[in-house]
Amino acid sequence: MKYFILKLMLFCVVLVGVYFSFMYKVSTGYVDENYTKFSQEAGSLIIGTSTASQGISPQILEEEFSEFNYDKPMVNFAINFEQSQYGEFYLNAIKNKLKKPTTKGQFILSISPASFTSVKNLDATALRKLEKEKIFGKISDFTSNPNFDYISNCYPISLYNAIYPTNKWDNLVVHANGWNEFKLKSNSYTVTQEDLTLWKKQTLEFQTKFIKDQEFSNLRLQSFIETIDFLKQRGDVLIVRMPLTSEMLALENKKWKNFDAQFDSIAKAKNVPFLNYSQKELSFKTYDGTHLISESAQEFTRLLSEDIKKIIPTNTAKN
Numbered sequence: 001m002k003y004f005i006l007k008l009m010l011f012c013v014v015l016v017g018v019y020f021s022f023m024y025k026v027s028t029g030y031v032d033e034n035y036t037k038f039s040q041e042a043g044s045l046i047i048g049t050s051t052a053s054q055g056i057s058p059q060i061l062e063e064e065f066s067e068f069n070y071d072k073p074m075v076n077f078a079i080n081f082e083q084s085q086y087g088e089f090y091l092n093a094i095k096n097k098l099k100k101p102t103t104k105g106q107f108i109l110s111i112s113p114a115s116f117t118s119v120k121n122l123d124a125t126a127l128r129k130l131e132k133e134k135i136f137g138k139i140s141d142f143t144s145n146p147n148f149d150y151i152s153n154c155y156p157i158s159l160y161n162a163i164y165p166t167n168k169w170d171n172l173v174v175h176a177n178g179w180n181e182f183k184l185k186s187n188s189y190t191v192t193q194e195d196l197t198l199w200k201k202q203t204l205e206f207q208t209k210f211i212k213d214q215e216f217s218n219l220r221l222q223s224f225i226e227t228i229d230f231l232k233q234r235g236d237v238l239i240v241r242m243p244l245t246s247e248m249l250a251l252e253n254k255k256w257k258n259f260d261a262q263f264d265s266i267a268k269a270k271n272v273p274f275l276n277y278s279q280k281e282l283s284f285k286t287y288d289g290t291h292l293i294s295e296s297a298q299e300f301t302r303l304l305s306e307d308i309k310k311i312i313p314t315n316t317a318k319n
Helices: 002-027 048-057 057-066 088-097 126-130 148-154 193-213 218-232 246-255 260-272 295-310
Strands: 045-048 074-076 105-111 117-119 172-174 180-182 215-216 235-242 274-276
Touching: 045 048, 045 057, 045 088, 048 105, 048 180, 048 295, 057 074, 057 295, 088 126, 088 218, 105 218, 117 180, 117 193, 117 218, 117 274, 172 215, 180 246, 218 235, 235 260, 274 295
Parallel strands: 045 074, 045 105, 105 235, 235 274
Antiparallel strands: 117 215, 172 180
8 A cells, every 4th residue: 555655646647747847938938918917017008908918019118218317128028908907806916926125116097998897797796707817817937047937837738739730820029028929910910901901891890799798897897997096106107099090990989989088088187198099190010900910010100219208207206
């Protein structure tokens, strides 16, 4: 019996060793499009959904604000809207993501109706249960590198993928600072006009179907306000609504007519700037009607930087 127990213990040790070796192997290469967002501390943050994740470059912001003494690094902490809607767990992740102490950060809060929706008639208990099953609810480590907590709980496929990665798309470049850059051309694929037409059609169809069962969540709104209050203690806060195609804007405005006015009021009440690019005639290009391609994302980030500079408090500059 003792011999059997020893063999069982040895087997378990070997199994655990193999498991962690595979996790480490995964961490040394491409994990997924979100992993780099969870593998470092941040001094400043970009927060929101995938439109901000792909549309705002932290590197450009750092370069444009080199004359200011903002805490670094700037990390793009925005994720797909199904994972990063404003709420208790996202706010907790933000609190644990920031360096301690952070007192001069720059925080860009991207908003869209999708950031504040939930299934109709979902109470606080049900919403919390739902959020706990998402990335921010599954893990408690938001800064380690390697981040085994993230890999063990959020890695989307088998760890055997470490031997021969199959989940990487060359057109989506994942940067160490969290920016997910979409390129129309890569070594393995060139996006065609037919692709763009199809993706825009699919996105519009998905969004049209999705919003039918959604309603604006006051619980998410309250968490958003709490997020502003928390971040204002640690630096400058800015609310941004990203550029949209006319079709997507019309769809959102039909469902949430007073969205812009509501957040303009919140911004004024909280004394934070609100830069709204959703209704401006801009030349930014998307690949699916929502997400900016690389060149447009960089162009937009520079425009955003220039507009922010116009409203940065004078006491933010270096002495």
